[in-house]
Structures are given as C-alpha cells and as structure tokens.
Amino acid sequence: MCGIVGTLAASxxxxxxxxxxxxxxxxxxxxxxxVTMQGHKCFMHKARGMVRDVFRTRNMRALPGNIGLGQxxxxxxxxxxSEEEAQPFYVNAPFGIVLVHNGNLTNAHALKDELFDIDRRHINTESDTEVLINVLAHELELAARDLPLTPKEIFNAVRAVQKRIKGSYAVIALIAGQGLLAFRDPFGIRPLCFGRAANGDFMVASESVALEGTGHQMERDLAPGEALFIDLTGKLHTEQCNDAPSLNPCMFEFVYLARPDSVMDGISVYQARLNMGETLAQRVISTMPPNEIDVxxxxxxxxRPSAMQLAHRIGKPYREGFVKNRYVGRTFIMPGQGARKKxxxxxxxxxGVEFKGRNVLLVDDSIVRGTTSKEIVQMARDAGARKVYLASAAPPVRFPNVYGIDMPTQEELIAHGRSIEEIRAYIGADALIYQDVDAMKRVVAALRPGLAGFEASCFDGHYVTGDVSLADFAAIREQRTSQGDEEDAAARSRLALQSGTEG
Ligand SMILES: O=P(O)(O)OC[C@H]1O[C@H](OP(=O)(O)OP(=O)(O)O)[C@H](O)[C@@H]1O
Ligand SMILES: NC(=O)CC[C@H](N)C(=O)O
Ligand SMILES: [Mg+2]
Known part of the structure; x- marks a missing residue:
C-alpha cells in the first residue's frame, strides 16, 4: 500500500x-x-528513506517542470x-515513460518470463512495478505504432495491459511530451482519486487527504478499471477500460492503512473505524460483563476512533494510557520482524496512573503478527494493571495477502492455525475479543451503497480476483521470504535513523 501522486499545474x-x-x-x-517533466525531459530523484530524508534543497532544485509524479x-x-526498486521506474521507449504503482501483481513471476521470451524485454530487479511498466511500454508501442498518440491509443494500451496483469494496481505514469496517465485495477482494490485546485491545477493521488492538504478539491474516485489521461494543455480524458469492472476496496485500508481523515470510494475512513468500534462493543458486551472493565x-x-466509540457504547471512560513517540514510524510496515519488535x-x-490497580480493556485496530499486542499487554501489566483485556477492531488475520499488504506467508500470522484461546494465551491477555468478519463488512458497506464487496482475503480467505493460482501464492511467498533475513539485519541497523510523521 504505497502512496502515489501525480499532478499537472500552472507553475x-x-x-x-x-x-x-x-x-x-x-x-x-x-x-x-x-519525477518532474519539462518539455520532453524527465528529472528524477529517488532514494531509500522517508520523504524528509530523501529530498534536500539541491534535489528539489533539480526537479523543474509543471507536471510530475511521486511515490x-x-x-x-x-x-x-534495493535502491533500484525505489519508485518511480523509467523506460526510454516508446516516448519515455515514468511510472509509480501502489499494489501487487500476482502474476509478476510469469510475466517476467513472458516479457523476456516473447516481448524481448529485460527486467533487472525483483520489483513487480518494473514488470508493470514494461508491459505498459510494450502495449503502448503496439497501440500507437504508425499512429499519432491520442487518448484513444493510450486507453487501448491500458485495456491490453489490464488483460495481461493480475492482482491489484493503482498506477500513475508520465508519457514524455504527452501528459499524465492514471488507471486502477478492475476490482478497485487499491484506491485512487483525483481533483482540482481553484486555479484548475490537477492532482491524482492514493488518498483524498493528499488532495485536501495541498489545496485541491476532490472530484471523485477513479472507478475500478477506469483510466484517465490529462494532456499538457490540461484537457482531461477518462475511459472505462474494462468490460466487467466491480468495486471491491481493500478492507485493510479502512482497518489500518489509510489516514482516518481520508474518504475512499465514498467511505469516510474515520466513520468506518467508528462503526467497527460500535460492533466490537457489542462483542465485548456479549463476552463479558462491562462492569468488569474499569477503563x-x-x-x-x-x-483510536474504534476504541473511542467502543468506550462510549459500553459506558466506560476512554483514557490515553500509552504515549507514542512521534519520531518512530509505523511498526507494521517496517521490513523485518526484528525491527518491528524493537x-x-x-x-x-x-x-502508570492509568493502569495501576485497574482492569483495562486495550483496543487495537488489528492483530496481525501479534508483535504489538504481546509487548503492550506486558507493558500494561508492568504498569500495574490488575486485569488486561484486549479487543481487536478487525477479525483474526488468518490468510496471506497478495494484493499489496506485506503478509505473504500464513505462518507469520498469529491467528493462523490457532484458536482464540491459544492466541489469548500467546499474547498473555486475560481475555481476547475479536471483531466478527460479517459484522465488519456490514457496517463498513453500509457507508457506501452499491459496493460489490470488499477485498478482505486476509480475514475471510476469499481472493476477489479469483485467479490466484497455487503457483502464484508460492512465487510471491518464496520471493518475499528469501528477503526476510537480509531485511531484518538491515532494518535493525538503521532503526535509529527512522523518523516518524504522525504525532
Ligand atoms: O500484530 P502486529 O503485527 O503488531 O500488527 C498490528 C499492529 O501494527 C499496526 O500499528 P503500527 O505501529 O504499524 O501503526 P499505527 O501507529 O498507525 O497504529 C496496527 O495498528 C497494530 O497496532
Ligand atoms: N505497497 C505497494 O503498493 C508496493 C508496490 C510494489 N509492489 C513494490 O513493492 O514496490
Ligand atoms: Mg497500531
């Protein structure tokens, strides 16, 4: 679930x-x-690290032009x-294309061979995004052969791309000297929305918060399977490039990934989290007498939103018992279990004062590997809590995710192959209460009539694209797990340098 953005402006x-x-x-x-573009020339700066560390003044000065994208x-x-796998990716033909991608291709391994054997294209990294840009380049070359490049050829190329790539993808690309292209997978798994500023400047981004925070008014979400192209004069073209699109946004965006102040596919992330808190409260009430909970x-x-709503519903005080160091980033998306744990x-x-002698109900949005919960329950005990109960606003995460959340193996999931009682014992809580899958889907879907469903495979084991083969699972798993040890070591050594953005 990377973040992507593209813009065309008057300055x-x-x-x-x-x-x-x-x-x-x-x-x-x-x-x-x-990457920015001036005339036909593209200017790029990318590196490992957080935004504040990657871009220095000298790098910013070397990014001229009124159109560009980022990731x-x-x-x-x-x-x-791998520095090379940082995005954007660039290919020089046809035209010159730069591309950013949020999502995960489930057939990248097969496409890589196909690209080499048939299309004669070499892929130099393990990134699925490099595969994606090469498929787009190949299809654009075919669609525009002997023709001037117009939106028609570009959309035909997107159609062809959608037939070849599988999995989840929200994509933004610059075509040198032509304009900016964006498209979304036909299942609408990963988010993408666009809008304009008062002066007509255009922006497309993963989340509405990026538009709002930069002075753009959100116009709408891109529909699943839809593509947009904005040419250098600012003329916007859109087209549905899929015959059977259906909207199945990723449930994990609402649980954890997205910022609460974003609205995705018409659903307020904040409201979704409040609703999850509401149904979780019902589970709490049916599991234990609320008067056993002090706080x-x-x-x-x-x-936070789910916990707040839960407290309100069960009529117990909501208190801040943990202080977050604002300079440490999100732990779940750190690479390597060693780094996450530390x-x-x-x-x-x-x-201490919020825990001493009290029966506390701790609430988290999700329990994935159990890293956070196990540590936190112990911290609550160390702080003097009498009883420590734990509630999760998401149901047990039991299945691997292949659509852009980095949990490719079942074995790493604390809920895989364990009963709730076994998970409770592992975490060390006095009681463990999980959200119900159907209740969660129902209360989030209620915020957006007309949804086909959710991509909630990590909770329900149902993979919406319907085409992930056992070989695909194995390839994704193999590819990610082979990175594990190396990442663990590297992550530990640079952890001290990690800085956070949210306070
Ligand atoms: O069971 P686990 O494998 O530990 O994963 C789940 C935890 O990770 C996330 O927090 P994170 O610190 O990433 O971000 P946050 O500050 O947004 O909650 C999530 O909110 C849970 O707390
Ligand atoms: N989280 C994402 O969207 C990842 C994008 C792409 N699969 C990468 O690994 O770079
Ligand atoms: Mg958390």
Whole structure:
C-alpha cells in the first residue's frame, strides 16, 4: 500500500509533490521518489528513506517542470533495501515513460518470463512495478505504432495491459511530451482519486487527504478499471477500460492503512473505524460483563476512533494510557520482524496512573503478527494493571495477502492455525475479543451503497480476483521470504535513523 501522486499545474510542481508525499507518508516509509517533466525531459530523484530524508534543497532544485509524479514505498515485492526498486521506474521507449504503482501483481513471476521470451524485454530487479511498466511500454508501442498518440491509443494500451496483469494496481505514469496517465485495477482494490485546485491545477493521488492538504478539491474516485489521461494543455480524458469492472476496496485500508481523515470510494475512513468500534462493543458486551472493565485504552495510533466509540457504547471512560513517540514510524510496515519488535517498545510507553490497580480493556485496530499486542499487554501489566483485556477492531488475520499488504506467508500470522484461546494465551491477555468478519463488512458497506464487496482475503480467505493460482501464492511467498533475513539485519541497523510523521 504505497502512496502515489501525480499532478499537472500552472507553475512548478516539485514542492507540491513533496507536500503531497508527506501527506501520504503513512503509506510507505522505505523509499521515496519524485519525477518532474519539462518539455520532453524527465528529472528524477529517488532514494531509500522517508520523504524528509530523501529530498534536500539541491534535489528539489533539480526537479523543474509543471507536471510530475511521486511515490512513497512500502515494499510488497522485491527487496526493501534495493535502491533500484525505489519508485518511480523509467523506460526510454516508446516516448519515455515514468511510472509509480501502489499494489501487487500476482502474476509478476510469469510475466517476467513472458516479457523476456516473447516481448524481448529485460527486467533487472525483483520489483513487480518494473514488470508493470514494461508491459505498459510494450502495449503502448503496439497501440500507437504508425499512429499519432491520442487518448484513444493510450486507453487501448491500458485495456491490453489490464488483460495481461493480475492482482491489484493503482498506477500513475508520465508519457514524455504527452501528459499524465492514471488507471486502477478492475476490482478497485487499491484506491485512487483525483481533483482540482481553484486555479484548475490537477492532482491524482492514493488518498483524498493528499488532495485536501495541498489545496485541491476532490472530484471523485477513479472507478475500478477506469483510466484517465490529462494532456499538457490540461484537457482531461477518462475511459472505462474494462468490460466487467466491480468495486471491491481493500478492507485493510479502512482497518489500518489509510489516514482516518481520508474518504475512499465514498467511505469516510474515520466513520468506518467508528462503526467497527460500535460492533466490537457489542462483542465485548456479549463476552463479558462491562462492569468488569474499569477503563478503555487505545493502542495508538490507528485504533483510536474504534476504541473511542467502543468506550462510549459500553459506558466506560476512554483514557490515553500509552504515549507514542512521534519520531518512530509505523511498526507494521517496517521490513523485518526484528525491527518491528524493537520498535514497539521504542514507540509506545505506558502512563502508570492509568493502569495501576485497574482492569483495562486495550483496543487495537488489528492483530496481525501479534508483535504489538504481546509487548503492550506486558507493558500494561508492568504498569500495574490488575486485569488486561484486549479487543481487536478487525477479525483474526488468518490468510496471506497478495494484493499489496506485506503478509505473504500464513505462518507469520498469529491467528493462523490457532484458536482464540491459544492466541489469548500467546499474547498473555486475560481475555481476547475479536471483531466478527460479517459484522465488519456490514457496517463498513453500509457507508457506501452499491459496493460489490470488499477485498478482505486476509480475514475471510476469499481472493476477489479469483485467479490466484497455487503457483502464484508460492512465487510471491518464496520471493518475499528469501528477503526476510537480509531485511531484518538491515532494518535493525538503521532503526535509529527512522523518523516518524504522525504525532
Ligand atoms: O500484530 P502486529 O503485527 O503488531 O500488527 C498490528 C499492529 O501494527 C499496526 O500499528 P503500527 O505501529 O504499524 O501503526 P499505527 O501507529 O498507525 O497504529 C496496527 O495498528 C497494530 O497496532
Ligand atoms: N505497497 C505497494 O503498493 C508496493 C508496490 C510494489 N509492489 C513494490 O513493492 O514496490
Ligand atoms: Mg497500531
């Protein structure tokens, strides 16, 4: 779930892209990159690290032009420590294309062979995004052969791309000397929306917060399967490029990934989290008498809206029992289990007075590997809590995700192959209460009539694209796990340098 942004404005866009990437930083902490374009020439700067560390004044000065795009990366393919896999990616033919991608291709491994054997294209990294840009380049070349490049050829190329690539993708690309292209996968798994500023400047981004925070008014979400092309004069063209699109946004965006102040596919992320808190409260009430709970405490940051609503519903005080170090990033999206584990203690610290002698109900948005919960329950006990109960606003995460959340293996998931009682014992809580899958889907879907469903595979094991083969699962798993040890070591050594964006 990287963050991506593209813009066309009446003045230089380097600062605008930087500002938008800062607003999307919570979607990726490993690398950042910007490309701008002036005439036919593209200017790129990308590197590993957070936005503030990657772009120095000298880098910003070297990004001229009124059109450009950017990305913050959270790797779901390839290697977090490879500078070459930082985005954007560039190919020089046809025209010159630069591309950023949020999502994960499930057939990247097969396409890589196909690109080499048939299309005669060489892929030099393990990134699925490099595969994607080469498929787009190939199809654009075919669609525009002997023809001037118009939106018609571009949309035909997107059609052809959608037939070849599988998985999830929200994509923004610059075509040198032509304009900016964006498209979304036919299942609408990964988000993408666009809007304009009062002076007509155009922006397309992963989350509405990037538009709002840079002075753009959100117009709408891109529909699943839809593409847009904005030429250099600012004329916007849109076209549906798929015969059977259906909207199945990723449930994990609403649970954890997105900022609460974003609205995605018509659903307020904040409201979705409140609703999840409401249904979780019902589970709590049916599991244990609320008078056994003295206080409700959120595990910062993402669980706050759900915890607040839950406390309100069960009629117990909501208190801040943990202080978050604002200079430590999000732990879940760090590469490597060693780094994640160490970061929890660096990131959160208990306020003793809220725990001493009390029965506390801790609320988190999700329990994935159990890294956070196990540490936090112990911290609550160390701080003097009498009983420590834990509630999760998301249901148990039991299945791997192949659509852009980095949990490719079942074995790493704390809920895989364990009963609730076994998970409770592992975490060390006195009680463990999970959200119900159907209740969660129902209360989030209620905010957006007409949804086909949700991509909620990590909770329900149903993979909406319907085409992920066992070989695909194995390839994704193999590719990611081979990176694990290297990432762990590298992440530990640079952890001290990690800085956060949200306070
Ligand atoms: O079970 P786990 O594997 O630990 O993963 C789940 C935890 O990770 C996330 O927090 P994170 O620190 O990434 O971000 P946040 O500050 O937005 O809550 C999430 O909010 C849970 O707290
Ligand atoms: N989280 C994402 O969207 C990742 C994009 C792409 N698969 C990468 O690994 O770089
Ligand atoms: Mg958290």
């Amino acid at each position: 230089p866009v380097n600062q605008l892209l930087y500002d938008a990437l800062l607003l999307l930083q919570h979607r990726g902490q490993d690398a950042a990159g910007i 913050v990366r959270y790797p779901t393919a390839g290697n977090a420590y 409700v405490i959120p595990i910062p940051e993402s669980s 970061s929890v203690r660096q990131k959160l610290n208990a306020i």
